[in-house]
Amino acid sequence: MKLFRWLWPVLTIGLLAQGFYVAMFVVPPDKDQGDIFRIFFYHLPSWFGMAIFFAINLGASITYLIYRHTNSSRSLKADALAVSSAEMGVVFCTVGLITGSLWARPVWGIWWTWDERLTSTLVLYLIYVAYLLLRRFAAGPQMQTLAAVMAIFGYADVPIVYMSTRWWRTQHPAPVFFGGPNAGVDPRMMPAVWWNLAAWLAWGILLVSFRYAVAYRDQLAEQKAALRALEMAG
Amino acid sequence: MDPMFHRHLVLAYTVTWVIQLGYLAYIVYKWKAGKN
Numbered sequence: 001m002k003l004f005r006w007l008w009p010v011l012t013i014g015l016l017a018q019g020f021y022v023a024m025f026v027v028p029p030d031k032d033q034g035d036i037f038r039i040f041f042y043h044l045p046s047w048f049g050m051a052i053f054f055a056i057n058l059g060a061s062i063t064y065l066i067y068r069h070t071n072s073s074r075s076l077k078a079d080a081l082a083v084s085s086a087e088m089g090v091v092f093c094t095v096g097l098i099t100g101s102l103w104a105r106p107v108w109g110i111w112w113t114w115d116e117r118l119t120s121t122l123v124l125y126l127i128y129v130a131y132l133l134l135r136r137f138a139a140g141p142q143m144q145t146l147a148a149v150m151a152i153f154g155y156a157d158v159p160i161v162y163m164s165t166r167w168w169r170t171q172h173p174a175p176v177f178f179g180g181p182n183a184g185v186d187p188r189m190m191p192a193v194w195w196n197l198a199a200w201l202a203w204g205i206l207l208v209s210f211r212y213a214v215a216y217r218d219q220l221a222e223q224k225a226a227l228r229a230l231e232m233a234g
Numbered sequence: 235m236d237p238m239f240h241r242h243l244v245l246a247y248t249v250t251w252v253i254q255l256g257y258l259a260y261i262v263y264k265w266k267a268g269k270n
Contacts, residue, residue, distance in 0.1 A: 020247075036239040039246040046250075091257045095250050102246040106239050207258060214265045221268070 004209075012206050015199035023192040030186070036106055040185070041192045043099040045200035049092035051158060053204060054128065056085040058155040061148035068145065076223070079144050080215035082151060083135055084208045086128055092204065093125045108171065116164040117172035124161055127154040 023041035030037035060082035067075040100118075101111050112118065131154055135147050165172055185193065 034239060036243055038243055042247060042250045087257070091253060095253050098249050098253075099246045102242045102249070106242050203254065207254075207261060210258075210265075211261050214261060214268060218264075218268050 012202040019196035019199035046096035053085040053089035061151035084211040116168040
């Protein structure tokens with residue numbers, strides 16, 4: 001654990017530096033879009049990060065619901081992981097929406113369009129912002145249960161976002177992975193894709209582990225305070 | 235390069251870092267607030 005505490009941040013910083021270097025100075029500019037295409041190397045990892053951390057949030061929420069009456073320690077840990085991963089997912093989603101918009105303005109000539117991919121992503125973003133607001137402004141085990149149920153329903157939008165470019169004719173470009181014969185990026189650009197995917201996932205894991213430790217500590221303190229209040233009342 | 239392309243590329247990378255480091259700062263703040 002001590003090794004992780006020091007090695008992981010060092011590894012993450014190294015990956016981020018390498019990812020930036022490869023994206024900016026190693027891979028060639030796109031033949032149609034030129035250098036603006038380099039936004040993609042930060043845009044794509046944001047969506048991967050979002051999908052992974054929302055999936056972790058789903059798993060943690062289900063775990064919380066299973067153990068909330070039988071195993072207090074496990075349910076607290078699951079709830080701490082749920083809030084940490086949801087926050088990280090929202091951060092990645094924010095980055096993905098903004099970088100996408102910054103790319104769209106010079107390439108499409110517009111900041112935003114209400115096509116299926118963009119709209120379903122915005123809905124997903126709003127669902128998880130609502131989830132975090134619920135957690136922020138309500139309190140107690142009922143809030144945790146409500147939040148866990150909301151997370152399960154909220155995650156139903158993730159497959160819709162993923163499939164939107166396959167189900168409908170959208171303005172958004174075809175998927176990079178598993179998108180069919182004409183999809184994907186120039187293979188010469190793939191090193192920038194892989195380095196930045198690894199770098200931003202390492203960054204996400206680092207921040208979620210840190211946030212998890214803070215959330216779990218706060219929950220233990222809250223539980224202790226509630227027990228003390230009960231003792232005093234009794 | 236088209237000046238708008240250059241501006242938007244720089245902006246996209248800057249915004250990414252500002253948001254991610256902002257979230258890190260928020261976690262550090264929560265951690266410090268809980269210690270007191």
